[in-house]
Amino acid sequence: MLAAPVDAVPKGPNLVHEPKWDGWRVIAFRETDRVYLQSRAGRNLTTYFPDITRTIRACIPAGVVLDGELIVWERGQTNFAQLQRRITAGRALVRLAREHPAHLVVFDLLADVGGQVIIDLPLAQRRARLRRLLAGAPAQLTLTPQTTDLAQVSEWLLHWTAAGIEGVVSKRTAGRYEPGRRGWSKFRTRIVTDAIIGGVTGTIACPESLLLGRFDRRGRLRYTGRTHPLTTDQAAKLAAVLSPPRLARHGVQAHPWPQPLPASWSGQFDRPEPLAYAQVEPAVVVEINADVAFEHQRWRHRVRYARPRPDMSIYDVPLLLGEGEDPSGTPGI
Template identity: 35%
Template sequence: MDLPVEGPISPMLAKLQTEIPAGEGWLYEPKWDGFRSIVFRDGDEVQIWSRQEKPLNRYFPELPAILRASLPERSVVDGEIIVSVDGKLDFDALQLRIHPAASRAEKLSQEIPAGFVAFDLLAIDDRDLMATPFAERRELLEKHLTTTAEVSVTPQTSDLAAARAWLQSDGGIGLEAGLIAKQTDLLYKPKSRAMVKVKKLRTADTVVGGYRLNKAGDGVGALLLGVYDGDVLQYVGHTSSFKAAERRDLLELMRSIEGGESFGKGRSPGGQSRWASAKEDPWIAVEPKLVCEVSFDKMQQERFRHAATFLHWRTDKAPEECTWDQLTA
């Protein structure tokens, strides 16, 4: 490829806040429930990269043709891969698309085809737009992207009342009940948390560092969760909202990654706290490889005050992305 922006690059990220930023120069977009990705198109060649700078073409064989029909001939576009089932966004179905077998990936592309929502334009023709204000990048994106049934530009508003309405609604299509706020003069800065994210529900991406067995010993009783504070995984609580069959499946998964060290000694499941008791069941450490998103009500003494609710696995995120700052917003 011969584009003014070379790939792969990491996308610009958002910091979590509890209130919608208001004032002059703010633009608001709904938050989508998909896989963040950056697409590079140079003529017939299309490369799709994940937020972790990993290639995604093999998992979504239908997307290159779809994107060629929509994206400018020479361009770099930031956006999100989505899957809809019965007219609703379905993140669990999207995660099924990450399958190592090419034959299975092809079959899934027909059974649960993906689409793409464009957020930002980083390059077009011979122009590198990353140092161009966001408002201008957005205008160029709307002008040059061809909307189809599979590819669209995310809605946007400067109206705070409309933004508040988006925050309370899933838009009728299963949006994540959240907002992304960007300033009109925002330059594109890979990896930086220069945007703002606001969610109706408090959620966190956490790393599974261990588990406890259920009373019968034939399944997982609870997953033990942590986030990184620097390079140390600190325990923040647990989730146990699973059905009986799920507990047995989870036990098989946990046993496949047992061993090693996970949580730091400062805050670990066995440490002294108001949550601990002399009869607390022992826990089993696992390699900190798996990321899951959970919802929670509030933090107390640097832990979830109550058990968190498991939402779904986040196969699109690396463990080191699960940091303490998301819990301090």
């Protein structure tokens, strides 16, 4: 079951709210002789998480099917990069699992002991069974918090984002579990900040999306992320203020980023192809709306373009800070 994005946390009776964790969604099948972990996209993740499969096999009866989020908890916050490392660890996987153990934060029960499918039961009943099932389970297998109190929701959104809470998922207590349907609601914590346009997909005359950057402490413009597709009106207005990179010595265009952008710069789980783009003179500042998934000095998800900032110099944009520091940053001097 999926969640539809909303612009505000829903209010009303018969609603419960849960933290939206920054990890990988997974369905865990406790079969008679094994455990099978399936990603949201249907990918088999079992071999990458021997620590989780061992824990489920030890304390969950056969037939049970769990829905939850895989996370790696490190120094008081989730570490998404450690999840990604599991896929490429190879022979180092056992050591990686020992040094950076994963956790499965469980939020739904699809089949109970003996394989009894319960997706047609109301969420409140599924939750009650899940609570009993996980009573006494080790910390690696934990029940996600749930509340009806909007004050608690505000606490999560204000103070838990640094720990790896991306937002809130809201569900109806009487709702059944409907695979593939967006019957839940998700509100992402977002920040309003600024960035510099370093390139565009499409053409300068007709940009399709923006490639954004920020200066690091050494004065280098570093790639930090990409916007969602622009509207026709947004594209037309930006085209009027964008220009190709200035010529350096010997008539060669000077630009700090490679062409095309390396596939590894996207930060996605399934690596895409290198991205061809049009380089622009990094002179235009824009306001963006981004979520809190910021790591390796880039926004992992696409950001929303809001408006140009002709009143701002590129040196007014927050500096790109070190790993783990606030991505809203401190304006450059």
